[in-house]
Amino acid sequence: MWDSFVQGIGLALSFGTLLMMAIGLFLGIFVGALPGFSTVMAMAILLPISFFLDPLMGIPFLIGVYKGGIFGGCIPAILVSMPGTGASVATTFDGPALTRKKQSRKAMEMALYSSTIGDLTSDVITILAIGPIALLAMQIGPPELAAVILVSLLIIAVTTSEDLLKGLLMMVLGMFLAMIGTDPLGGMSRFTFGVFELKSGIPLLPMLIGVYALPEILLATEHKLKTVGDRITSIGERLTLNELKRCMRTIMRSTGIGTVVGMIPGVGQVVAAFMGYAAAKNASKHPETFGKGELEGVAAAEAANNAVNGPTLVPLMTLGIPGDNVTAILLGAFVAQGLRPGPQLISDQGPLVFAILIAMVVANFLFLAIGYAVIPLFAKVVTIRRAMLLPLTVVLAFAGSYIYRSDPNDLIILVCFGAFGYIARKVKMNVTPMVMGFILGPILEYSFGQTMSMSKGDLAGFIIFDRPISASILVLAPVLIYYLHSRTNSLRKVYVNKDEQNA
Amino acid sequence: MNTQYLACRLTLALLYIPLSLIGITSQAADYPLKPITLAIPFGAGGSHDLNARIFTKVIPKYLNQPVILKMMPGAAGQKGTSAVVRAKPDGYTLLFTDNYHDQLQKYIEYLPYDTSEELITVARTNYAPVSILVSADSPYQSLQDLLDYAKENPGMLSLAHSGNWGAQFVPLLRILLDAEAHMTFIPYKGGGPAKQALLSGDVDVGTAFPSVALPLVKAGIVRMLASAGDTRLLPDVPTFTELGFDDDLGLMQRIVLAPRDIPAEHLEILRSAFSKLEFDDEYQGLMKQIGANTEYLNGSEYEKLRQVQSQRFQALVNNMSADSDNE
Numbered sequence: 001m002w003d004s005f006v007q008g009i010g011l012a013l014s015f016g017t018l019l020m021m022a023i024g025l026f027l028g029i030f031v032g033a034l035p036g037f038s039t040v041m042a043m044a045i046l047l048p049i050s051f052f053l054d055p056l057m058g059i060p061f062l063i064g065v066y067k068g069g070i071f072g073g074c075i076p077a078i079l080v081s082m083p084g085t086g087a088s089v090a091t092t093f094d095g096p097a098l099t100r101k102k103q104s105r106k107a108m109e110m111a112l113y114s115s116t117i118g119d120l121t122s123d124v125i126t127i128l129a130i131g132p133i134a135l136l137a138m139q140i141g142p143p144e145l146a147a148v149i150l151v152s153l154l155i156i157a158v159t160t161s162e163d164l165l166k167g168l169l170m171m172v173l174g175m176f177l178a179m180i181g182t183d184p185l186g187g188m189s190r191f192t193f194g195v196f197e198l199k200s201g202i203p204l205l206p207m208l209i210g211v212y213a214l215p216e217i218l219l220a221t222e223h224k225l226k227t228v229g230d231r232i233t234s235i236g237e238r239l240t241l242n243e244l245k246r247c248m249r250t251i252m253r254s255t256g257i258g259t260v261v262g263m264i265p266g267v268g269q270v271v272a273a274f275m276g277y278a279a280a281k282n283a284s285k286h287p288e289t290f291g292k293g294e295l296e297g298v299a300a301a302e303a304a305n306n307a308v309n310g311p312t313l314v315p316l317m318t319l320g321i322p323g324d325n326v327t328a329i330l331l332g333a334f335v336a337q338g339l340r341p342g343p344q345l346i347s348d349q350g351p352l353v354f355a356i357l358i359a360m361v362v363a364n365f366l367f368l369a370i371g372y373a374v375i376p377l378f379a380k381v382v383t384i385r386r387a388m389l390l391p392l393t394v395v396l397a398f399a400g401s402y403i404y405r406s407d408p409n410d411l412i413i414l415v416c417f418g419a420f421g422y423i424a425r426k427v428k429m430n431v432t433p434m435v436m437g438f439i440l441g442p443i444l445e446y447s448f449g450q451t452m453s454m455s456k457g458d459l460a461g462f463i464i465f466d467r468p469i470s471a472s473i474l475v476l477a478p479v480l481i482y483y484l485h486s487r488t489n490s491l492r493k494v495y496v497n498k499d500e501q502n503a
Numbered sequence: 504m505n506t507q508y509l510a511c512r513l514t515l516a517l518l519y520i521p522l523s524l525i526g527i528t529s530q531a532a533d534y535p536l537k538p539i540t541l542a543i544p545f546g547a548g549g550s551h552d553l554n555a556r557i558f559t560k561v562i563p564k565y566l567n568q569p570v571i572l573k574m575m576p577g578a579a580g581q582k583g584t585s586a587v588v589r590a591k592p593d594g595y596t597l598l599f600t601d602n603y604h605d606q607l608q609k610y611i612e613y614l615p616y617d618t619s620e621e622l623i624t625v626a627r628t629n630y631a632p633v634s635i636l637v638s639a640d641s642p643y644q645s646l647q648d649l650l651d652y653a654k655e656n657p658g659m660l661s662l663a664h665s666g667n668w669g670a671q672f673v674p675l676l677r678i679l680l681d682a683e684a685h686m687t688f689i690p691y692k693g694g695g696p697a698k699q700a701l702l703s704g705d706v707d708v709g710t711a712f713p714s715v716a717l718p719l720v721k722a723g724i725v726r727m728l729a730s731a732g733d734t735r736l737l738p739d740v741p742t743f744t745e746l747g748f749d750d751d752l753g754l755m756q757r758i759v760l761a762p763r764d765i766p767a768e769h770l771e772i773l774r775s776a777f778s779k780l781e782f783d784d785e786y787q788g789l790m791k792q793i794g795a796n797t798e799y800l801n802g803s804e805y806e807k808l809r810q811v812q813s814q815r816f817q818a819l820v821n822n823m824s825a826d827s828d829n830e
Contacts, residue, residue, distance in 0.1 A: 319702060
């Protein structure tokens with residue numbers, strides 16, 4: 001094992017590996033920054049390039065695209081409140097507010113540093129604990145996944161909304177919207193009213209852009225009619241070391257959360273970013289600044305969603321099981337290189353496996369350098385006159401929604417959700433629980449359905465006697481929810497008091 | 504590694520980007536004059552995606568135009584399929600799908616199109632045979648053992664597959680109906696999670712294609728009980744046919760289809776281009792790397808097989824509904 005590791009270091013630090021990784025990162029950041037182009041799409045398109053390369057160039061290349069793409073997603077989220085994936089939803093809570101405060105450069109640098117730190121730490125943990133993580137991943141089946149998702153949904157409902165009832169209402173609405181289309185277990189049509197276009201369900205991306213970006217544009221035109229010709233002349237100040245230090249606790253907490261979430265196959269970045277954000281807000285001495293342009297909020301979300309990356313590769317490397325679409329493409333790349341991910345990969349190809357893992361660690365340093373270089377470029381976007389920037393954002397919103405599935409019907413969905421998001425803002429309903437219900441609802445439904453089949457009719461007995469992990473999560477959930485609920489309530493009092501003092 | 508070799512591969516890789524976009528447009532012909540779109544009704548990163556990335560890389564050599572992939576997942580493949588059915592039948596829009604989505608789906612639910620009437624085969628690029636797996640410490644040494652137990656204890660065994668009415672579900676259903684045995688079918692989202700369910704012991708029986716199954720068998724983690732196809736996948740594992748089962752439903756056929764009203768000469772050009780893949784070393788090499796076979800079958804041959812399959816699928820679905828009515 002140790003020999004393999006040492007050989008791996010030598011292999012990973014070759015010029016070709018570093019170069020291809022840098023190219024991958026660069027391409028990834030750009031593709032990730034374009035709404036509508038997902039990281040998965042970019043990887044699938046670039047996959048054949050890796051066929052021509054040596055395994056130690058091809059795979060780091062794709063890993064570069066992956067890491068770059070996830071970071072790239074935070075750029076439109078911060079600048080124009082347009083999350084390209086569910087993973088950057090939590091970044092839109094504070095990012096756009098920072099941009100309005102002319103601190104977009106700070107926000108992006110914070111996103112870069114916290115992403116890098118989160119990613120690096122989780123990669124190191126992954127390498128050190130690859131065996132235990134693989135064992136843990138094996139223990140997680142549908143019953144455990146269902147319990148984790150259920151608890152996540154409850155935490156989100158409790159922590160996001162001012163009012164628990166409103167939060168639950170929006171969440172249930174989201175879960176209902178996700179049920180439109182073909183039922184994932186039985187394949188039957190639900191709530192489609194015979195409309196063929198609805199059979200494939202409501203797509204996520206037009207919904208995300210609709211509820212987050214369009215209301216932002218509408219509000220901007222509404223409030224700032226007088227200032228529409230204004231422009232911000234500078235790209236804002238750089239992040240200071242003190243600001244980074246202040247956020248270190250948050251970054252480390254989010255990294256821990258992200259790493260744990262990454263170990264549970266099937267949960268993913270969306271939940272991690274969200275949990276990281278909620279935990280940071282909960283631990284903060286000034287929770288009222290969250291959602292109004294708090295650098296810590298960006299750090300919390302970005303560190304957590306990037307920390308997921310390392311552990312998700314473990315089931316792929318050790319068992320050949322891809323946890324999501326991205327790892328499925330990596331599996332394709334591995335196979336095409338003549339590597340068979342699975343139980344024998346480490347014993348047969350030890351040095352190569354370690355080289356790939358070490359390359360992942362090294363990628364973070366390259367990532368830091370490349371990100372540092374491209375941020376001023378993106379930050380320039382805010383210096384475009386508002387009269388130009390707003391229409392451009394509208395174009396981007398429509399183009400992004402269309403590109404995702406090349407379906408003109410998605411534009412109708414975009415407009416509907418835009419209107420819905422605008423009204424929700426006006427009546428002070430938070431759309432985030434709805435989006436989370438929409439994303440996590442189908443995972444819950446699927447894993448619950450599987451659990452029902454597995455239990456062969458005796459659900460309670462099956463959970464209690466055969467799946468202790470699932471049972472303990474479910475038992476602990478009410479305690480956690482109660483704690484969070486009372487904590488959120490007491491915070492709200494502080495919040496109200498402070499507001500009164502200010503007034 | 505010597506640097507010249509490295510530089511050479513790097514250049515090759517980078518050259519691929521513009522080449523794949525522009526294609527090689529030297530020869531003049533009246534078809535194809537512009538890039539061809541190949542719709543895949545499944546998600547990015549699946550086996551269809553991977554297969555298509557390889558042949559679309561090679562086929563511009565024979566078509567003189569690039570082939571652009573368009574991933575159109577949704578509604579269990581119906582979204583992409585209906586888009587091609589509705590496309591102009593000019594030979595610039597093709598579909599890359601499999602036999603279950605092409606011929607089985609229409610017997611299970613109402614579809615706003617009939618693939619047999621509206622689509623015609625350009626080529627079957629290859630197929631993948633399904634196999635039945637149990638974990639290595641399982642008491643079942645043969646398919647017969649397994650079926651005997653399932654018959655005596657209906658529903659006690661659980662089986663993981665990659666989705667209802669999919670490539671791993673249908674052949675197993677067929678065998679269980681023939682054997683009058685009953686197991687609890689548990690759907691997973693694709694072959695990967697289904698494989699994890701078998702490995703972690705969540706289910707008793709698994710199904711997989713060779714690229715997944717063979718490494719696990721070699722590692723001694725699972726035991727293969729039987730496989731589909733005419734030839735044995737492993738020397739000591741019998742095929743379904745040898746065991747007396749009709750194996751025809753156990754092969755996932757990857758097929759390229761075109762709208763049926765495509766001009767005959769355009770279809771001919773496409774068919775001949777795909778037929779040349781059989782003798783293309785680059786294609787053969789890349790397909791070997793991903794562990795897929797290259798058992799090409801030409802379009803008109805496959806059309807015959809397609810009809811036979813369609814009848815068998817229909818019989819299976821009727822059989823299945825009759826079975827559930829009796830319960």
